[in-house]
Amino acid sequence: MRITINDKECWANPGETILTLAEREGIKIPTLCYLKGLSPTGSCRIxxxxxxxxxxxxxxxxxxxxxxxKIKTNSPKVRRARKTIIELLIANHPQDCLFCVRNGNCELQSLAAEYGVxxxxxxxxxxxxxxxxxxxxILRDPEKCILCGRCVRICHEVQNVGAIDIxxxxxxSYITPAFNNSLNTIPCVFCGQCVVNCPVGALSEKSHEKIVWNAINDPKKHVVVQVAPAVRVALGEEFGMEPGTVVTGKIVSALRRIGFDTVFDTNFSADLTIMEEATELLGRLNNGGVLPMLTSCSPGWIKYIEHFYPDCLKNLSTCKSPHEMQGALIKSYYAEKKKINPADIFVVSIMPCTAKKYEAQRPELGEDYQDVDAVLTTRELARMIKNAGIDFNKLNDDYFDDPLGESTGAAVIFGSAGGVMEAALRTAHYTLTGREMDNIDFRPVRGLEGVKEAEININGTCLRIAAVNGLKNIDHFLDQIKDGNSSYHFIEVMACPGGCINGGGQPLPSDPEKTEKRMQAIYKIDRELPKRGSHQNESVQRLYKEFLGEPNSHKAHELLHTHYLRRDIE
Amino acid sequence: MDTKQIYEKYPANDPSILIPILQEIQETEGYLSEEEMQKVAGFTRLPVSRVYGVATFYNQFRLQPLGEYVIRVCRGTACHVKGSLDVLTTLENELGIKAGETTKDLKFSLETVACIGACSIAPVISINDEYHGHLTVKKIQKLLASFRKKTKED
Amino acid sequence: MDTFKDLFAELWNDSGNPVKLLIDSLNGVGENKGHNESGINAVQKIKNNILLETNREPVLLIGMGTCGLANGAQKVYDAFVEQLKQKNIKARIVSTGCVGYCAKEVIVDIKLPGHPRISYAEVKPEDVPEIIEKTLIQKQIIQDKTLGIYKTNAGNNGWDHVEPIEQNPFFRKQKKVVLENCGVIDPESIDQYLAKGGYYGLMKALTRMKPEEVIGEVMDAGLRGRGGGGFLTAKKWELAANTKSEKKYLICNADEGDPGAFMDRAVLEGDPHRIVEGMIIAAYAMGADEGYIYCRAEYPLAIKRLEKTIKDATDYGLLGDNILGTGFNFKLKIKKGAGAFVCGEETALIHSIEGKRGMPRPRPPFPSESGLFGKPSVINNVETFANVPVILRNGASWYAHIGTENSKGTKIFALSGKVRNVGLVEVPMGVTLREIIFDIGGGIPDNKKFKAVQIGGPSGGALPESVIDTKIDYESLKKVGAMMGSGGLVVMDESTCMVDLAKYFMDFIQSESCGKCIPCREGTKRLLEILKRLTTSHRSEVSQDESLLRFQGMVYMERLADVIKNTSLCGLGQTAANPVLSTLHYFREEYEAHLYDRKCPAGVCRELLTYHIDTDKCTGCTLCAKKCPQNAILGEIKKAHYIIDEKCIRCDQCRTNCKFDAIYVE
Incomplete structure (x- = not known):
């Protein structure tokens, strides 16, 4: 189709919108309510x-x-309309930008500047x-809300949680849980997708920065930090780097400079999770256990199933999520080794996730002490780095500490949807056959599609597997389980669309293109590592030898496994 | 009265019945309680936030019980040009409540309504669906006095 | 045998569809295939009886639409029942809809055997004994209550001196096409509707025309949507008809929300079969098998009547499966609107039927492609559907003969406000506003001067005397800054303040804005605040900033109004600023008086008024001083009093209580 846009002729595809055409033609049109991948609501008019x-x-x-x-995207009439809309939003806004968590990273603030308000x-x-x-x-500040509705649509249409509505x-009008309840008294799963899609400061993570600084400044505390796989491909964005820049070594440097005593890698316990989870799966397969087994490393997903499908809880793997395993080991294995009183250890997890903050304070996760004491999102870490006066871009690479610092390619791919599945298959294959998979890159479960399915034949056992991300997509599988007619053996579930790389704690705003780049970076790290199966992680092997015995041993169960709660709702 | 029979009349898991079922519950109960909205959410398989969102969107739904006498002040254009704002203000002052509220003793609820179509007798109010037209401040005071007397006798 | 239904089983053999045959013989067409002589005679007999041509006992028809009831029709009804019983007079009492002359309610028609039907106005319960005595017993006319008679072929039997009702000034310039049955027939009687030629248009469409021919007929008639926009009705149908889909929906928008309009309600209450017939024809034309009537819950009587209408039409085989034996199916349901003006917007209405918040969505896609539950849907309003049967019955050329070049047919208006004959009027397109207000409406009461007429409700505009010779059609009204809207016509006299009027409409729109799009949600609020500031006294301004804001508001008002108009998502927002823009255009000096002089020339904006005591009239009775809650009135007994302006809170107590009319405002 031939179209004239700003006096320039160009070709457009039938059915596409003016916005996608303009984007292709290098014309910037501001948006506020628009969400890629969802049908437009046309509510903001910007x-x-x-x-x-x-x-x-x-x-x-x-x-x-x-x-x-014939389109004009930049006529005086258009500019005046946009400016007026921005002025109207500001008129009903607290105008306290200086004290706002989104200062410098706010879509309304940028628009006001661009349109000369x-x-x-x-x-x-x-x-x-x-x-x-x-x-x-998650914190909500309805006064800052501009009612673009992005959070509501994500919560209903993508996550199928429906915690909040207009x-x-x-x-x-305003956005709230039913009856003006607080988020913590309703079936909100804390995935934080609302936060990463909020253009302004109406939704933000509950900050743990202060308690972490306090711990660091407390001479009695031994502060141990660990970093999730998805953080290393996203944090750079906060310092002006391209999405998908790998900054693992710089993160370690920065953490040391901030003052953490020990810097571990959550990837270590991702490998450990695979050892436990693969063993659990094979156990269920061989002993007629409950199938399909559902992965358990996404805390938003755990809360979702507890609220909405409590009948399926027995299908959940009993494995704690990796950072919780790591926390438990830091306060036992590492504490013993270092001869530190676990009560003096303060464990901080750097996570791409807001639900992890909630997970860390679940009473099931920890005995005498919580396994993890504080959780920082990628965004909070960026703020702490800035706060500490560190010029992140100029940092040299540094390396994680032993004994919980080594990891394989199987661990890093936890960060992308389908990664846990792929990692588990690599190890299950090795366990069953004694050799590595012929093609270690198991592509059917990669990519950002919400549902990926495959069948894999290992030593005569045909496994039917699925990897699901975005909570709306899981209902179909859970309904099958509930009705007793699920034919799957193993299903990976990630609460956030795309997995942890697009988690609720990642740099803002959420954008499928950025997620794609982060994903590519994750697989690049995997590809470039010499060891790509969790069973090859020597530190993990040493851990079993020195401390846990074998996967799914009694001690492993005590430290690395957990149980779940029914949270029935009407 | 029990709302159980209401649910029996509707198919479960059908979001399109939301408004009729809320209307019927309100007809029976007088208002929509949190408890009933939770039930409706479960019945229609909608998030309760959505039920609440719908219940707060439409003028008809009320989340608090109504008073014994419901006074509706017509705020249609014809009534406005004939002084319905004074009618409303007088009622608000006399009853000590604002439009949309109910007196503490649950005797009177005051509402506004956009044109009840009785323009010929503007300005007009209805009290429990009975119309009173050609109102003046004095007439309202008299009218209220008679209703107050009535409630005392009850 | 009293009803047509009684005939079905007995008088026709099963070679044909009995209802089809009935409609044929009622309208004197068809080859009488399958009819027999006695059948046709029986139909005629019942018809005459139903239309009260041959009634043997007196029939009283009481207008019991909402306006009638509001004026006490129920009490009149009860009085008749009681008095007739006392006097032991046998008579039938029928409740009808609204004949449109609301100012004259309660209206009671009396049809004595052998006499023409006579219409009495402003009947009160205490008039009942006289009416029974004089008219029912003595067969005399009560002259000062008479609106007119309905002429019949049977002769007037001594009542020749009475004017036919069409000659009454209120009715003379009207043309009743859509309202032909309102207030005349019993709306709950399908037989009366049939006897008046009802469902004949449907039969013609279903049995003799293809759907595209029906669309063609309505297209040729030039019928345009009566809900406001004026889109060609048949065009809408055609778009939906051309969209391929297994399932299509037809929706009647009966969510009349314009605060000052009650046309749709009158038709719903007065002639519901007409709407249902129009809908079935439309459904056939566009290919829908399921329909909804989305009706305001505030119209309980309309809903009750619609329910009965649907039931009766289904019983007669005019709704449901295999309508008139043609194989066409159409089911009709009622959805009660829960109260949101924005649901008049078609996509919002669709969301509401789907059980969602009534918030509109961007178009395209238009409902004709993707509407209710994602299926092709057509939405027309009540009056539009009510026009359809007569187009099919009398033909497109008959219909297109009424009205102007581009606006065909008639339009119903709800005439109210400062006008003598408040009521419902139906006029051919092309008459002038002046004719409606002064000829039909009888002009302005209380010797006041006409100031403006608001046409089109909150989306329309206020037009001054200088343009009321504008002909009523879609385009001309737009040209002068108003719009047809749904049909509210509110007349205002010199005691109406135009700033206050704009404020009133902005308040309404602001509270009815769904809140989805920013310009409407935030912009209407700011416009309202600007208008409110104009009507405040300097006394209520606490800081200098506020008086600055007041002037700023006036400067930015048009700019803001323009953006709201240009960028809002739906019609509600796009037209929200019209009342402001039209009053600014025609009555700018009134705005300026508010802004610069802080005066309200019409004496409406209370804060801007100053209360004075006319020393000549004041007798010094001290009542005002006693009533003043602020002790703002001083004076000695039996001497003229004085108001201290600084203390006065403009509560109006003194003025309303003064027995000597000595207190006036400026």
């Missing part, structure tokens, strides 16, 4: 453009192109609503 023959301005995110269309043209009543600070993971009407 993306309006002028189309010849149309009475009013049209929203480019929702308006399809047609033959001979320099005075408060409209003034009047503002929405007054209390903050919700009660949950262990209530009331018109100027009075």
């Amino acid at each position: 993306c309006v453009v002028e189309v010849e023959g149309q009475r009013n301005l049209v929203p480019s995110c929702a308006f399809p192109v047609y033959e001979g269309m 320099q005075s408060l043209r409209y003034q009047g009543e503002r929405r007054v609503r209390k903050q919700d600070v009660a949950s262990p993971s 209530v009331e009407r018109g100027f009075k």
Whole structure:
């Protein structure tokens, strides 16, 4: 289709919107409510453009192109409309940018600057609503909300949780859980997808920065930090690097400079998880256990199944998530080795995830002490690095500490959806056959699609597997399990779309292109590592020899496995 | 009265019945309680946040019980140009509540409504679906006095 | 044998569809295949009886639409029942819909055997004994209550001196096409509707025309949507008909929300079969087998009548499966709207039927491609559907003869406000606003001067005297800054403040905005605040900033209104600023008086008023001083009093209580 956009002729695909065309043509149209991959709601009107023959301005995110269309994306009328919309938003906004967690990284703030908003043209009543600070993971500040609805759509349409919705009407409307409850008293799974999709400071993580600084500054505390796989391919973005830049070594350097006593790699216990989980799976397969087995490393997913499908809890692997295993080992194995009183150890996890904050304080995860004491998101770590005066870009690479620092390629791919499955298959194959897989790259479970399925034949055993990400996609499988007609053996579930690389604690805003680049970086790390199966991790082997015995041993169960709760809802 | 029979009339797991079922529950119960909204959410398999979102969107739904006498002040255009704002203010002052509220003794609820179509007798209010037209401040005071007397006698 | 249904079993053999044959013989067409002589006679007999041509006992028809009831129709009804019983007079009482003359409610029609039907206005319960005595017993007319008579072929039997009702000034310039049955027939009687030629259009469409021919007929008639926009109705049907889908829906928008309009309700209450017939025809044309009537829950009577209508039509085989034996199926359900003005917007209405918050979505895709439950759907409003049967019955050329070049047919208006004859009027397109207000409406009461007329409700505009010779059609109204809207016509006199009016509409829109899009949600709020500031006194401004804001508001108002209009998602927002823009255009000096002089020339904006005591009239009775809650009135007994302006809170207590009309405002 031939189209004229800003006096320039170009070709467009039938059915596409003005926005995608403009993007391809290098024309920037601002958006606020638009979410790639979901149907447009056309609610913010910031993306309006002028189309010849149309009475009013049209929203480019929702308006399809047609033959001979003449578009102006930057006319005075358009600019005035956009500026007015921004002014209207600011008029109903706290205007406390200096104290806002999104200062410098706020879509409204950027737009105000881009469109030259320099005075408060409209003034009047503002929405007054209390903050919700009660949950262990997520803070809500409805006064900062611009009602773009991105959080609501993600929560309902992608995550199928429906924790929050728009209530009331018109100027009075706001976003809240039902009956104005707090997030911690409702079936919110704390995945944080709302946070990474919020354009302003209305949703943010509950910060642990202060308690971590306090621990670091406390001479009695031995502060141990660990870093999740997905953090190393995303943190660079906070310092102006391209998405997908691998900054593992720089992170270790930075953590040391901040003042952590020991820097471990969560990848270590990702390998350990595979040893435990693969063993558990083979056990279930051989002993007529409950199948399919569902992975258990995504805490948002755990809370989801506890709330919405408690009947399927017996299908969940009993393995703790990797950082919890690591925490338990730090306060036992490592403490013994170093002869430190576990009570003096403070474990900090750097995670791409907001649900991990909630997970860390679950009473099941820890006996005398919580396995993990604080969880920092990728974003919080970036702030701490800046706060510590570290020029991240100039850091040299450094290496993780022993004995919980070694890892294989199987561990790093935990960060991307399908990775746990692939890692488990590598080890299951080795355990069953005594040799590595012919093709170590198991592509059927890679990629950002919500549901990936495969069948794999290992030594005569045909395994039917699925890797699912984005919680909406799991219901179908859980309904099958509930009805007793699931034909799968093993299903990996990641709460967030794309897995941890697009977790609720990652750099903002969420964007499928960024996620894709982070994913490629993850597989690049895997590809370049000499060892790519968890069973090859020598530190893990030493751990079993020195401390745990064998996978799924009694001691392993005590430290590395857990149980789940029914959280029935009406 | 029990709302159980209401649920029996509707198919389960069908989100499109949400508004009719809420309407019917309100007809029976007088308002929508949190408990009932939770039930409806379970019945329709909708998140309760969505049920709450719908219940707070429409003028018809109320989340608090109504008073014995429901006074609806018509705020249609014809009534407005004939002074319905004064009618409303008078009622608000007399009852000590704002539109949308109910008196503490649960005797009177005050609401506004967009045109009840009785423009010929504007300004008009309805009290429990009975119309009172051509209102003036004095008439309202008299009217309220008679209803107050009534509630005392009850 | 009293009803047509009684005939079905007995008088026709099963070679044909009995309802089809019935409609044929009622309308004197067909080759009487399958009819027999006695059958046709029986039909005629029942018809005459139903239409009260041959009634043997007196029949009283009481207008019991909402406006009638609001004026006490129930009490009149009860009085008749009681008095007739006392006097031992046998008579039938029928409740009808609204004839449109709301100002004259309660309206009671009396049809005595052998006499024409006579219409009495403003009947009160205490008038009942006189009516029974004079008219029912003595067969006399009560002149000062008479609106007119309905002429019949049977002769007027001594009542020739009475004017036919069409000659009443209120009715003379009207043309009743859609409202032909309202207030005339019993809306709950399908037989009366049939006897009046009802369902004949449907039969013609279903048995003699292809769907595309029906679309063609309505296209030729030039019918445009009566809900406001004025889109060609048949075009909508055609778009949906051309979309391939197993399932299609037809929706009737009966969520009349314009605060000052009650046309749809009158038709729903007064002639519901007409709407249902129009819907079945439309469903056939576009290929829908399921339909919804989305009706305001605030219209309980309309809903009750619709329920009965659907039941009766289904019993007669006019709804449901195999309609009139043609194999066409159409099911109709009622959905009660839960109260949201924005649901008049078609995509919001669809969301509401689907059980969601009634928030509109961007178009395209249009509902004709993807509507209710994602299926092709057509949405028309009540009045639009009510026009359809008569187009099919009388033909496109008959219909296209009424109205103007581009706006065909009639339009119903709800005439209210400062006008003598408040009511429902149906006029051919092309009459002027002046004719409606002054000829039909009888002009402005209380010797006041006409100031403006608001047409199109909250989406329309206020038009001053200078443009009320504008002809009513879609385009002309747009040209002068108003719109057809749904049909509210609110007349205002010199005591109406136009700033206050704009504020009123903005308040309404602001509270009815769904909140989805920013310009409407935030912008209407700011516009309202700007208007509110204009109507405040300097006394209530605590800081200088506020008086600065007041002037700023006036500067930015048009800019903001323009952006709201240009960028809002749906029609509600796009038209939200119209009342402001039209009043600014025609009554700018009134805004300026508010802004610069802090005066409300119409004396409406209370904060801007100053209360004075006319020293000539004041007798010094001290009542005002006693009533003043602020002790703002001083004066000695029996001497003229004085109001201290600084203390006065404009509560109006003094003025309403003064017995000597001595207190006035400026």
